[in-house]
Amino acid sequence: MAESHDAASGAGAELLDKVTNLAKRRGFIFPSAEIYGGFRSTYDYGPLGVNMLRNVKNAWWRSMIQLRDDVVGLDAAILGPPAVWAASGHLETFTDPLVDCKKCKERWREDKIEGVCPNCGSTEFTEARAFNLMFKTQAGPVEGEGATAYLRPETAQGMFTNFANVLATTRRKPPFGIAQVGKSFRNEITPQNFVFRTREFEQMELEYFVAPGEAEAWYRYWIDTRLTWYLDLGIAPEKLRLHEHAQEDLSHYSRGTTDVEFLYPWGWDELEGIANRGDYDLTQHSNASGVRLEYFDQTSGEHYVPYVIEPAAGATRAMMAFLLAAYDEDEVGGERRTVLRLDPRLAPYQVAVLPLSKKPELEALSREVLGLLQVDFICDYDLTQSIGRRYRRQDEVGTPLCVTVDFDSLDDRAVTVRDRDTTTQERVGIDALGELVRARLRR
Ligand code: GAP
Numbered sequence: 228m229a230e231s232h233d234a235a236s237g238a239g240a241e242l243l244d245k246v247t248n249l250a251k252r253r254g255f256i257f258p259s260a261e262i263y264g265g266f267r268s269t270y271d272y273g274p275l276g277v278n279m280l281r282n283v284k285n286a287w288w289r290s291m292i293q294l295r296d297d298v299v300g301l302d303a304a305i306l307g308p309p310a311v312w313a314a315s316g317h318l319e320t321f322t323d324p325l326v327d328c329k330k331c332k333e334r335w336r337e338d339k340i341e342g343v344c345p346n347c348g349s350t351e352f353t354e355a356r357a358f359n360l361m362f363k364t365q366a367g368p369v370e371g372e373g374a375t376a377y378l379r380p381e382t383a384q385g386m387f388t389n390f391a392n393v394l395a396t397t398r399r400k401p402p403f404g405i406a407q408v409g410k411s412f413r414n415e416i417t418p419q420n421f422v423f424r425t426r427e428f429e430q431m432e433l434e435y436f437v438a439p440g441e442a443e444a445w446y447r448y449w450i451d452t453r454l455t456w457y458l459d460l461g462i463a464p465e466k467l468r469l470h471e472h473a474q475e476d477l478s479h480y481s482r483g484t485t486d487v488e489f490l491y492p493w494g495w496d497e498l499e500g501i502a503n504r505g506d507y508d509l510t511q512h513s514n515a516s517g518v519r520l521e522y523f524d525q526t527s528g529e530h531y532v533p534y535v536i537e538p539a540a541g542a543t544r545a546m547m548a549f550l551l552a553a554y555d556e557d558e559v560g561g562e563r564r565t566v567l568r569l570d571p572r573l574a575p576y577q578v579a580v581l582p583l584s585k586k587p588e589l590e591a592l593s594r595e596v597l598g599l600l601q602v603d604f605i606c607d608y609d610l611t612q613s614i615g616r617r618y619r620r621q622d623e624v625g626t627p628l629c630v631t632v633d634f635d636s637l638d639d640r641a642v643t644v645r646d647r648d649t650t651t652q653e654r655v656g657i658d659a660l661g662e663l664v665r666a667r668l669r670r
Contacts, residue, residue: 239492268418303385314515325358404435436533567625
């Protein structure tokens with residue numbers, strides 16, 4: 228929670244503006260309920276955004292679960308009873324300091340405004356009070372304490388409350404992890420900077436259970452592994468760094484936390500947090516529920532409460548970082564162009580199929596090519612406007628490859644494959660197209 232940042236200024240503000248505008252204009256991210264004037268920093272993910280966000284989550288799932296044999300997945304409920312949040316400590320401590328400006332009555336998070344009201348410039352505020360960030364609601368038709376429910380503010384607790392279930396059903400033993408991707412909700416006092424901090428967002432979290440004596444080594448392992456994930460997906464090393472929290476800044480559950488930070492337009496700020504949560508969570512839930520959440524080590528004959536190493540990332544925040552890192556402008560054939568240099572695994576479309584004209588025989592062959600590629604790749608199909616305009620449009624949303632079907636294609640059954648980054652083109656037979664596209668998209 229210890230994030231500090233100012234609004235972006237100068238070149239940073241310009242980049243944030245450009246990416247926000249592109250996201251809206253090209254269907255990545257829309258302000259929610261926009262026809263009613265929008266709704267409190269909530270956002271909807273449009274046709275391209277939903278592809279890209281899914282790609283971010285898939286890339287995470289693939290590296291954290293699919294390519295490992297020590298992590299299993301989970302999809303827990305978003306609604307939860309107060310008992311979970313009492314045991315986790317969220318009811319008591321998941322708060323931010325709230326102040327009211329005495330002049331304009333706006334409310335602010337005290338640690339974000341440096342003593343000056345961003346709305347009216349006043350320096351007079353009420354005393355700070357602890358504002359709980361959880362969304363409270365009622366489950367069922369009856370009101371009252373018995374029906375109180377909370378929207379989860381993190382996905383993590385689902386992994387702890389299901390610890391015994393997963394252990395019993397998968398025969399795992401530490402070190403092993405439970406991973407989850409899904410929505411979380413926080414009633415943030417000052418949501419900020421596009422989708423960086425919103426009230427509804429998506430998280431990608433792993434709770435990795437280890438023997439206490441191995442916790443430090445696994446903590447270091449996960450810091451390294453998570454940093455490498457962002458690098459591998461194309462964020463330049465100079466835009467990423469690690470920041471280890473000072474002991475006095477740690478959350479109530481943490482024995483050590485390191486953030487992967489990204490260089491946002493407003494400066495360095497959190498992208499993901501990796502924490503050593505010790506035995507805090509399993510002990511709390513054991514005590515509160517009466518169910519022993521331990522591991523029985525058959526070799527030593529001992530019961531112990533595993534420690535937890537937690538890499539906790541934001542899917543929506545990561546998507547924003549990938550967009551910012553990929554945004555570029557260059558010149559092609561004497562013309563300025565905007566290009567998103569996204570890794571092919573993250574791009575909303577991997578291939579665009581472009582018939583040179585709307586002639587029925589070209590369309591028919593283009594649809595054949597599309598059908599061939601769609602089985603394995605996420606494709607767009609675009610036949611409006613000049614081919615140059617269509618290339619620019621695909622560059623702007625990060626499509627790595629364009630496949631153009633022209634009149635010669637009708638005779639030679641070959642097509643032109645154009646590369647987003649180099650703009651070079653090569654001719655390839657339709658029979659060999661799938662293989663070539665696969666090779667080009669592999670990094
Ligand atoms: N289970 C630990 C936990 O939730 P956190 O640092 O509060 O830790 C983890 O959240 C990640 O979730 C953050 O690094 C960030 O990427 C994302 N996140 C947290 N609050 C967010 C918000 N209001 N909007 C968007 N993303 C958020």
